[in-house]
Amino acid sequence: MLKVEGLNVFYGAIHALHDVSFEVKQGEIVTLIGANGAGKTTILHTVSGLVRAKSGKISFQDQNITTTEAHVILKHGLAHVPEGRRVFSQMSVQENLLMGAYARKDKDGIAEDLEKVYMRFPRLRERYRQMAGTLSGGEQQMLATGRALMSRPSLLMMDEPSMGLSPILVGEVFEIIRSINASGTTVLLVEQNAAMALSIANRAYVLETGRIVKEGSADALMHDDDVRRAYLG
Amino acid sequence: MVKRRGLSSLINLICILLLFVVMRSAAVSSVSLNTLFIQIGYSIIMATSLNLACGYLGELPLGHAGFMSVGAYTAAVLTTKFLPQSAAVYPFALVCGGLMAALFAFIIGVPALRLKGDYLAIVTLGFGEIIRVLINTVFAPLTDGGKGLFGIPTYATFTDTFIVTVLCVAALYMIVRSRHGRATIAIRENDIAAESSGVHVANYKVKMFVISAFFAGIAGGIYAHQLGVLTAAKFDFNRSIDYLVMVVFGGMGSLTGSIFAGTALTVVQYLMASLVEYRQLAYALLLIIMMIFRPKGIFGRWEFSMTRLLARVFPALNVEPKNAEALQNDVILPDTPQYEVPANTPVLRTSHLGIRFGGLQAADNVEISLGAGEIVGLIGPNGAGKTTVFNMLTGVYQPTDGDIRLLGRSIVGMKPYAITEAGIARTFQNIRLFKSMTVIENIEVAFQTRMHYTLVDSLLRTKRFRRAERGARKRALEILSVFGMEDLADQSADSLPYGMQRRLEICRALAASPKVLLLDEPAAGMNPTETHELMETIRVIRDRFGVTILLIEHDMKLVMGICERIYVLNYGSVIAEGTPEQIRSNPEVITAYLGKNNPVNDGVGGATC
Amino acid sequence: MKPATFLITLINGLQLGSVYALIALGYTMVYGIVKLINFAHGDILMVGSYVVLFMLTTVFAAQTLLAKVIAVAAAIVFCVMLGIVIDRVAYKPLRSAPRISALITAIGVSLALQIIAQLIFGSEQIKFPQVILNETLFKIDKKPVKSLPIITCCVSVVLMIALNLFVNKTKPGRAMRAVSEDMGAARLMGINVNNTISLTFAIGCTLAAVGSVFYAQKVGYVKPLMGSLPGIKAFIAAVFGGIGSIPGAVLGGFVIGMLETFVNYFASQYVDAVVYGLLIVVLLVRPAGMLGKAVREKV
Known part of the structure; x- marks a missing residue:
């Protein structure tokens, strides 16, 4: 591969x-x-x-x-979760996840994957409007991972x-x-x-x-x- | 390298004299060359002095011409209106100009230097603009306002300008190459680490800013007494930019660069004086191209040394001083404070310690107590407030509640540098070394509060200065040798491999002769072998330097392996305290932090996961 | 101050303020994304007004409405292209260099633009033609209220609202915010960072070109150095409001514009001292500017 x-x-x-x-x-x-x-x-x-x-x-x-x-x-x-997570701290959790799907154009597919990420990380759903910078280290790791998954790699x-x-x-x-x-x-x-x-x-x-x-x-x-x-x- | 001081000074003196003789004969023969040389003189002073604030301190002042104008007007008003008409008063007027500029720098610097980076730039820019308005309005009775100050006696000659320029540059060089200069560069490299190594950052910033302005004031005085006329409009933003260009062009952090660029750019402007527009266009393009291809400037941070050059040509000059060995022992070592541990009192103790950021309680009612010579761990989930506790202990954050007592004395409210002096040193989670400095210089910075020679000592290179500097080097090498790093002493810190960098940070912390050493995730990024070595090192440090150690760490093998006691923090509060065994089996700690069937319990890492 | 004078001064202040705000937005957006104080931004304003002047005096014989529209459009297009070229040629190679090097480059670009304009059009000031209707709308206490200030304010406010929506609600806007926060991470999201930066320069230059028409018509002339002063003032406005913050730039623009106009009424020689004095006070009290976010460095 x-x-x-x-x-x-x-x-x-x-x-x-x-x-x-x-x-x-x-x-x-x-x-x-x-x-x-x-x-x-x-x-x-x-x-x-x-x-x-x-x-x-x-x-x-x-x-x-x-x-x-x-x-x-x-x-x-090919998606990359960088060292130190590097979430966009001035953006909300949901905006971060949508950034992950930036290169995609299929709206339905994006919505579907967003749902999948939220299923996988229920904690992110609870905080979808929160600024990413206020998340704890573990939550940021989840967000960075979820963000990468949003490109359907x-x-x-x-x-x-x-x-x-x-x-x-x-x-x-x-x-x-x-x-x-x-x-x-x-x-x-x-x-x-x-x-x-x-x-x-x-x-x-x-x-x-x-x-x-x-x-x-x-x-x-x-x-x-x-x-x-x-x-x- | 030529190690004999006298020889080196002699070489420099001869070179300067030769330069003087050559330039003087040219200046005598031509009026325009005379003018040019004087312009070069004050440009060099402006550029080198700005470099102190810009290249060495790492700030970006955009109002250097403002200080020049203060010096120019002060000196000119004195000689024109108050002092007797005699060239003998000229030096006095120059110094007054410098002092007045320094005073203005102090007034503006004390509040403004709290700001960082670009913001300080804006404030100094604002100062440069305001001072022009003030000269034309408030100070108009003295300065004759907008119509300009005329009839200034033209005292500036080639000879005195040359002497003043050499003195100014030499003074700047002496300052830069002293403990004061080291502290200044450390601030540029990493202000937080500098402060926690005992450098009074705010104080040093103001000091260097004031010194920089002092020399700009002197340059202003020369300018005024060459031209004979002053108008405030001459000292506009563009003039500040001209000098900044010289500094960046020559290299920020290289006096050689500033001297070169000060000379070269002044000559270029002089040669192209008749082609105003094309000259400016060429100048603008030169700037752009130069920055694109050599953003560090021509010389970067490199300094020219005549002695070094000659020594390369004539190896015979490479001689060790006759009394090298005697010098090795003729030293003033940095102080080693004697800490008195009051009986029955912990070395460090916090009570009801808490801090609130906005509405967020980051730490609450934290009670930690460290006995002499203990190694204690501080663990807990991410965001539990461990580093916050460190930051309160070292004065980076001011606690909103509670008390911290070091050897029985409260240290709440003290600044980080003062806490370091009082006996707490630390390392950082993300390594904070003074990257461009050498390994040994990194350590020498931390002697800051333990060394005492003054700025005057460094200007005059007194015996006290030399003995103290030798002492600092000697002690620094001793510390390095404990870690087997003495061979790396003269390498630059950022060339060290990661593990060595972590060690150097510990060396630097130890150089402050602390009673308590705080280590923030010392094993982060280390593999098991390195971690294992680190555990040994920590024990050695405790025994050899007699320090008490508090460490934050996620590596449970290290924590459980060397800590005699452990505190567990969760949501800003201590949820457990005890020996490694007690902590390992504490149910609350297992749910909050360790997890069930965790590798920690079987010791081999994640094989069971 | 009589109520009528006050009102007129207020309107003039708003007019100057909206011009400053338009330019300040360019500073703040570029700073937000590449952390560069783009000293050449004020000179884009100068270039814009020369383009309009050139179109209306040399290209078109008559200053019809169509000619005016085309002239303004040409100014926008030219400034946008110029901005993008400057970024690609002069700033892009320095993205990873020390910030002060990029700053010096920006100063160089600014000088170069001024001198080129001087070589082409001469250093004298030239009268600027009327582009925007400036009729008396009504009179208060015999003092006329003209249409130019009103149009300036309205157009500026509309542009600012549009910009705010663009940055916060659209995909390219989100990409801009992502790049400004973390360029590397933004690339990993599939964002073309260079295009996004170009877009930022393009927007800043569009606003500057529009501002140039308002500004040149207000002062009534063009000259090569005309951009420096409003450039510095707008930059101060951006810092005052909190550099990097779009609402901050707008707030800063209006505050500085109003302050300048009112101080000018009472004691014109102190205008600069007051403006800079206020700036210094604001920075000392709120180092990140009025609406800027203070970033606490993690230790």
Whole structure:
């Protein structure tokens, strides 16, 4: 579904990604794990077009999207929940969700998906007129996720959804990811909390200083000695 | 690098003298060159002084010409109307002009510098406009109002302008390269972190703004005594912009840049004096193109050093001082305060602590007490008010109810820098380092309240200044060595990897020699290995520096692993307090925060989820 | 002050205020979206009035109603295009640069526009033709109430209401708000950020072009430097009301316009001092402006 080959990204003189290749197949949950600064977020930013690659190829559903603009990539069915949630805090919950459907024109479909999001996150329905900035961290994560779902993506990329959340909410967030996947959306997940990420993923890639150093099924990596020592503690 | 101070000063002195001799012979031969050189002189003073407020302090004053006009009129009115007709009074008049400009800057700066960024810009713009109106109306009996002040004695000569310019630039350089300059740059980099490192931010902003205006006033005096005529209209917004352009063009935060741009742009204007329109168009386009291709300005923050240049050509100049070792011990170390812990009193204790934002009760009746040398955790769901409690403890927020006692003394109402001085230091959830400064400078900033040499010491580079600076470096290296970071001392802070940045923030907090250390999510963004190392580090800090530690953290392995006691916060109130075991089994905490069958309880992360 | 004088001054104040408000909206919208004080905005006003002048004196022989309509339309189109080009050429490369660099660029653009106008039309002021009907409507105490101020106010108010509806109720308006809050997140929503910014400049320039006709006719002439003063005043109005806030810009425009007109009546030499003085006081009391939201930095 998503195929990344030989990706190289630079920030000024800093070589942020070295020949990164990976793929995500239809229906999977794939996770990228690694230390802070290893380049996980950069990968997501490059795939969704916020950052340009120096070389390499990104294809999504057999279309080359390497140089496609960020606002066009979304229309191909690829949605991105950014790190730190980045909801529009001066807009209401409902306006935020509608922003997610900005690129769509089918009014009925939007209404239907809005209803679906509200079904999935009843808390958002309760607060649909509230300004997003006044929501708690957990609610904002739900809103950011719901907003991304409003574009009816076939692949959902999530960046550190558990960051800064209390243990009880972390559990909840991963449950949500699993259920989104169960309803047919492929998920590419970037997580600091490697243990949690591996527990719900099918496959995983391990990043170190901009390179993919290990890949395999989540199960295998969970029992890999190096991974255990470095990321599972 | 040339480490011998005397040699370096000698080289600079020789270069300046050479420059003087060359320029003077040119100025003597041509009246127009003489005029040009004087213009260059005051332009350089204007640009470098504006750079202090703009490039170093990080504010955007748009009324620098206003201060220039105050200095110009003060000096000119004095020499024209009050003082005897003699060039001997000229220096006195210049200083008076500078002082008057400084006074105006103080009056406008005290209220205005509370504002941030663009708003300060607008207020200074407004000041620049108002001062012109005042000169023409209220002060008209002295300034002769709209018709202009005529007959000002033309005292300004090449020689005295050259000397004054060199003195002004040297003074600015000395200020920038001292603890005062460090504090100023720290404010630019991150004012909140600067304040919590013990820098009295409001005070420093006003101080630097006033100094900047003082030099603008001097430049104004030179201007007046070159031209012989003054009209308020000359000091309009466009003139302020001209100097701002010089600063940005040369590089904000580079005195070299301001000197270069002050010279170059003045020369360009001089050469094109006859082609007014095309000159201006070229000037405008140059500005646009320059900014698009080099937004940092020509020099960025780089400084030219003649000594460094010569040392590269003649490596023989690279000599260590003869008495290097003796100097290592001839230091004044930053103070280490002796905290007296009254018997039977907690180090830190809050009672009925609460805060209300508008109608929202963010924290209510929070009672926390920390014993000497304890490591205590503060946990709770997002939005429970944990960071709010930290912000009250450090004076960032003023509590609306209750009391905070540090070593038995109430610290409510004290400003953050004063609380740091009193003995509480902190780190931040989202790292707040002084990014463009080096690792060691980051730490040295935090010695601010523990060092005592004055602005005059730094201007004159007194022995006290040198000993204290060596002491600061020595102590900073000691702190870094505890964390094995001494080799990174001269790297810039933002080049450090994430984990190191978190550590540096802890080093900086420790540099303030606190009694209580507050850590806000120190493990955020760390992987289990790093977290594990961090746990060790925290224990070492407690033992080595004798501090009491209160930490906020979501990583339950860390919290449960090192905290001796834990407070749980929910909706702004403490719902539980106890040892890790008690907290882990507290039903209320499980429902509000930990969750049932949580990984915390089996210790391996989310495998069970 | 006699009641009649008061009323006339009031109307003049509203007239000046609505012109300031129109320009201030341009400042505030651009600031809201790219965080740039667009110093060249006042000069767009100048360009607009030159275009009208050019159309009515050089292109058309007679100043018929049709000619006037076309002239104003041409001014709007020209200003919009100019605004978009300026943004794409001069500001866009600096989106991620320090804000002060963009500010200096804006100053450069402002200077460039003034000098180009000077090179084309000369630096002397030229009489501005009558574009909008300015008949005496009625008289109060023998003092005429003219139609220009009334038309100025009405058109401005209609435009402001339309703008407010546009920003709050339409999809492009929502996109503008999203971009102004978080450019990166807006791109992830499928919003074309550059087009949205261009749209913002276009709206600001439209308002400035309309304002230019009202302003030039009020003062009666055009000259290359005519934009600076109303530009700065409108900018102050925007800051006064709370920069980034649309109702704030309107409020600020009217307050500054009224204040200036009334102070001018009593003590004309103090106008600027009073205007700036009020601004400083407002900022000291409410740093974010009258209707601006104070953003508390998260620690």
